[in-house]
Amino acid sequence: MTSQIFRDYLLQDQFERDGYVVFDFVPSEIVKNISTKFYDYNPILPEGFSSGASFQDDYVKQRLFSEIDSALHESMNHAFINYKKLGGTFLCKAxxxxxxxxxHQDWTVVDESKYASATVWIPTQEVDELNGALKVLPGSHLFFDKYRNNNIPFSYRGSEQLIWDNMITVPMVPGQAFVLNHAVLHASSANVTSKERIVIAYGITSTEANLIFYYKDPVNSRVEKFDMPDDFFLRYYNIGERPLFGNKVDEFDYEVPVVSRARIYEMIQNEKQKRRNIPYFQKNWALTG
Ligand SMILES: O=C(O)CCC(=O)C(=O)O
Structure with a gap:
């Protein structure tokens, strides 16, 4: 059990069990209003999947986050307690x-034995398999090792297709939020419609959680641990490389173990078994597969 971030205990329990939760979060007009700002920040539609996190200007990132935060402030406070803001931006899928x-799994940025870090993922339009709804493997936030970053290999390498074939796709409507533990396995398919898919992503963790970052030196098997400031996400540009700020507090040898396909299959079946009496999972997550 990690430190509570949802006001609603049932949502907290589901989040602990599944590594994600979806619920009605904000009036849909608020989301539609903010979505128009996407075009102010992106006068030319970026290709493929893009995130405002890669804007190369602190001021622009901060301004965009302030606009998102002031629009969502009330809904955030209604849904979450004792939470720290990590930043917010748009995710576009052309x-x-x-x-x-x-x-993938997202970076490890807190001590996950005590805290969760999460993205509140808020679609500004209906999303489904055709335009890039999120896909997730329920329960997988507890499957693997705790050190994750762009340059640290994943423990599930070789089993990507098995996992993909067992993920649930979650269709959503504007006003809902998908709160995703950074440790849970997730993905999204290509957008095969003719319209861009725009989502607001807002990062959070517990107030008491100190931010950290793990970096693996490419020439040896050593992993370095950094203590990072709270505005880390708004200032880290050289993604995949050693951060240019923060304090290095540890360094250790680390080879990422590969978890076998057979073991991953078994873990997925266990998660399905655990949920076999829950109607949503009975319908959307067949026991065979
Ligand atoms: O927006 C998407 O389609 C994917 C988002 C995602 O994978 C992430 O935020 O880590």
Whole structure:
């Protein structure tokens, strides 16, 4: 059990069990109003999948986050307690094959034995399999090792297709939020419609959680641990490289173990078994597969 971030205990329990939760979060007009700002920040539609997190200007990132935060402030406070804001931006998936987001887990940025860090993912339009709804493997936030970053290999390498074939796609309507534990396996398919898919992403963790970052030196098997400031997400540009700020507090040898396909299959079946009496999962997550 990690430190509570949802006001509603039932949502907290589902989040602990599944690694994500979907619920009615904000009036849909508020979301539609903010979505128009996407075009102010992106006068030319970026290709493929794009995130405002890659804007190369602190001031622009901060201004966009302030606009998102002031629009969502009330809904955030209604849904969450004791939470720290990590930043917020738009995620766009332009039409075309390049927009596919491969299976991944997000970076480890807190001590996950005590806290969760999460993205509140808020679609500004209806989303489904055709335009890039999120796909998720329920319960997988507890499957693997805790050190994750762009340059640290994943423990599930070799089993990507098995996992992909067992994920649930979650259709959503504007006003709903998908709160995604950064450790849960997730992805999204290419947008095969003719209209861009725009989502607001807002990062949170517990107030008491100190931010951290793990970096693997490419020339040896050492992982470095950094203590990072709270505005880390608004200031980290050289993604995939050693951060240019923060304090290095540890360094250790680390080879990422590969978890076998057979073991991953078994873990998925266990998660399905655990949920076999829950109507939503009975319908959307067949026991065979
Ligand atoms: O917006 C999407 O389609 C994927 C988002 C995602 O994978 C992430 O935020 O880590």
């Amino acid at each position: 039409p075309g094959e390049k927009g596919k987001v491969n299976l």
